[in-house]
Amino acid sequence: MKRLLALIHREFWENKGAFRTTPLVIGGVYIVFLLMAMFTTAHFDNELYTFREAVRLLAEQPEAFRATHANDVMLGSSLFFTIVLAFVVFFYLLGALYDDRKDRSILFWKSLPASDTLTIASKLLAAMVLAPLIFWAVFVVTQILMAIIASLMVLSVGENPWTLFLSVVNPLKVWLILLVSYLASSLWFLPIYGWLLLVSAFAPRIPLLFAVLPPVVFAILQIWIDFLRTFTLDSSLFGIIGEWIANSPAILTAQVHDGRGTLALGIPLTSDFDHTVTLANIFDRLFSVPMLIGLVVAAVFLAGALWLRRRATDS
Amino acid sequence: MTPIVSARGLSKRYGRTVAVDNIDLEIPPGRIVGLIGPNGAGKTSALKAILGLATYDGELSVLGRNPSRERAALMEDVCFIADVAVLPRWIRVWQLIDVTERLHPRFSRPRCLEYLAQTKVTPEHRVKQLSKGMVAQLHLALVMAIDVRLLVLDEPTLGLDILYRKQFYTSLLNDYFDEQRTILITTHQVEEVEHILTDLLFIKDGRVALQATMEEVEQRYVELMVRPDRAAEARALKPLYERELFGRHIFLYANVGRERLAGLGELHTPSVADLFVATMKGGDA
Numbered sequence: 001m002k003r004l005l006a007l008i009h010r011e012f013w014e015n016k017g018a019f020r021t022t023p024l025v026i027g028g029v030y031i032v033f034l035l036m037a038m039f040t041t042a043h044f045d046n047e048l049y050t051f052r053e054a055v056r057l058l059a060e061q062p063e064a065f066r067a068t069h070a071n072d073v074m075l076g077s078s079l080f081f082t083i084v085l086a087f088v089v090f091f092y093l094l095g096a097l098y099d100d101r102k103d104r105s106i107l108f109w110k111s112l113p114a115s116d117t118l119t120i121a122s123k124l125l126a127a128m129v130l131a132p133l134i135f136w137a138v139f140v141v142t143q144i145l146m147a148i149i150a151s152l153m154v155l156s157v158g159e160n161p162w163t164l165f166l167s168v169v170n171p172l173k174v175w176l177i178l179l180v181s182y183l184a185s186s187l188w189f190l191p192i193y194g195w196l197l198l199v200s201a202f203a204p205r206i207p208l209l210f211a212v213l214p215p216v217v218f219a220i221l222q223i224w225i226d227f228l229r230t231f232t233l234d235s236s237l238f239g240i241i242g243e244w245i246a247n248s249p250a251i252l253t254a255q256v257h258d259g260r261g262t263l264a265l266g267i268p269l270t271s272d273f274d275h276t277v278t279l280a281n282i283f284d285r286l287f288s289v290p291m292l293i294g295l296v297v298a299a300v301f302l303a304g305a306l307w308l309r310r311r312a313t314d315s
Numbered sequence: 316m317t318p319i320v321s322a323r324g325l326s327k328r329y330g331r332t333v334a335v336d337n338i339d340l341e342i343p344p345g346r347i348v349g350l351i352g353p354n355g356a357g358k359t360s361a362l363k364a365i366l367g368l369a370t371y372d373g374e375l376s377v378l379g380r381n382p383s384r385e386r387a388a389l390m391e392d393v394c395f396i397a398d399v400a401v402l403p404r405w406i407r408v409w410q411l412i413d414v415t416e417r418l419h420p421r422f423s424r425p426r427c428l429e430y431l432a433q434t435k436v437t438p439e440h441r442v443k444q445l446s447k448g449m450v451a452q453l454h455l456a457l458v459m460a461i462d463v464r465l466l467v468l469d470e471p472t473l474g475l476d477i478l479y480r481k482q483f484y485t486s487l488l489n490d491y492f493d494e495q496r497t498i499l500i501t502t503h504q505v506e507e508v509e510h511i512l513t514d515l516l517f518i519k520d521g522r523v524a525l526q527a528t529m530e531e532v533e534q535r536y537v538e539l540m541v542r543p544d545r546a547a548e549a550r551a552l553k554p555l556y557e558r559e560l561f562g563r564h565i566f567l568y569a570n571v572g573r574e575r576l577a578g579l580g581e582l583h584t585p586s587v588a589d590l591f592v593a594t595m596k597g598g599d600a
Contacts (some may be wrong), residue, residue: 114418
């Protein structure tokens with residue numbers, strides 16, 4: 001355990017830019033944009049008349065309306081964090097078992113008494129837990145800062161931010177749902193993470209190419225053969241991966257629900273799962289047959305990555 | 316005494332190429348063994364097998380363990396510097412010390428810092444900011460602070476200037492080596508290590524061409540320098556190897572009594588480099 005933590009710490013040191021600086025920059029951008037919007041409004045809006053009217057109109061809405069909207073806005077503003085996190089994890093895993101082979105530092109790491117299993121576990125945990133936790137924590141801090149700025153703006157036009165939105169939102173619930181959604185998505189995407197680690201352990205160079213090209217070639221062949229056989233363009237590897245992303249427990253899109261737009265888990269294209277954002281629906285995906293199949297696929301890929309890693313040296 | 320390394324029929328093939336060909340060897344504790352061979356002789360392949368970095372055929376036991384299956388456990392008692400400059404370039408010195416301390420039960424932070432205090436390396440340095448020589452000093456400081464039974468050095472001073480090279484081997488010998496430890500070194504700079512070695516292991520075409528202690532080498536081999544007019548006489552005694560230097564003929568003999576040669580000219584103990592050249596160019600020693 002002590003060694004696993006040391007190795008995860010090592011991953012953090014190596015990837016500080018991706019894991020820590022990136023979310024901090026996104027949070028900074030959010031706040032700068034909010035401030036810019038504030039100053040733009042103050043500049044063009046004569047004595048903040050329009051802003052005042054908007055706040056007043058909002059205050060007249062029923063509390064339930066304000067609550068769902070404020071919660072959705074809070075949760076929805078995580079989208080940019082989520083997408084960037086996905087990219088960070090993707091490229092991190094692609095390099096995880098490749099970079100030290102390329103710069104030969106694998107010869108140093110292998111001179112330490114840490115097994116290859118432990119090394120791969122540390123990299124997987126850095127991608128599945130460490131990176132999402134940091135992104136989530138920075139997101140929470142960003143939201144607190146934004147709530148303070150927004151409250152000051154509302155105060156400046158004489159309305160009470162507490163009754164307007166602070167008392168109606170449920171930040172703890174929003175943050176909990178986002179955190180659970182991040183960690184659940186890590187599990188959900190384990191087969192893809194396993195594939196990336198396998199490629200990372202295997203690729204002689206340009207892991208990106210090795211990660212993307214085989215599925216693309218495979219899917220194209222599949223589509224072509226299917227077309228020859230059945231003259232239809234049905235399921236292919238693309239379809240499976242697309243559906244996998246669509247069914248993920250990550251908050252990615254909005255859907256029309258009960259006659260109004262709300263956030264959705266994944267992309268509501270199929271009715272395999274309920275896409276409404278609730279904890280129950282997130283867990284529903286984790287205890288499903290597709291998740292079980294995904295874990296088996298992930299285990300195969302990870303076993304392959306381990307097999308390669310045990311034989312890997314600098315050449 | 317149980318040997319540190321023991322191999323029976325150790326072989327390594329890459330496709331059709333045989334890098335290590337059926338080697339038997341035994342390295343007892345408390346020795347400094349020079350593993351010496353020309354490029355492509357199979358030194359690195361043999362070392363990689365010993366360190367559990369590569370698969371192999373045959374029997375191999377290092378400190379009683381199977382290296383290919385128990386690398387992680389083995390690395391608690393074995394340390395290696397494989398070539399210079401394999402430390403990760405992004406890491407800071409303090410992070411390197413930290414991670415080594417947390418992973419290695421036999422690492423001593425105070426000892427490492429003590430060695431580093433003798434260099435210009437500071438904890439805040441990133442490895443990529445250091446010169447090649449400083450990286451080698453850092454790596455040696457890390458390794459010397461680990462109390463292991465076998466230290467393997469594969470070309471540890473390649474590309475370093477002579478000051479660093481001298482200092483590297485001096486610290487290794489004075490501050491590190493003792494009766495309990497075994498050091499296995501490969502290098503092309505034979506002259507620099509020959510005075511610290513206790514054993515020689517020559518490898519040629521994947522086979523052991525010579526394995527002997529330095530005392531055995533002194534007893535077994537002798538070099539004779541003669542004037543050209545007596546060269547034929549010397550040649551009749553079947554030298555292993557002959558070369559010419561400043562008009563003198565120099566012959567290298569194995570197992571020929573010194574008293575038989577003394578009358579012909581000057582006798583010397585051959586240098587490891589000369590013995591190496593003779594072994595590689597001549598027949599088996």
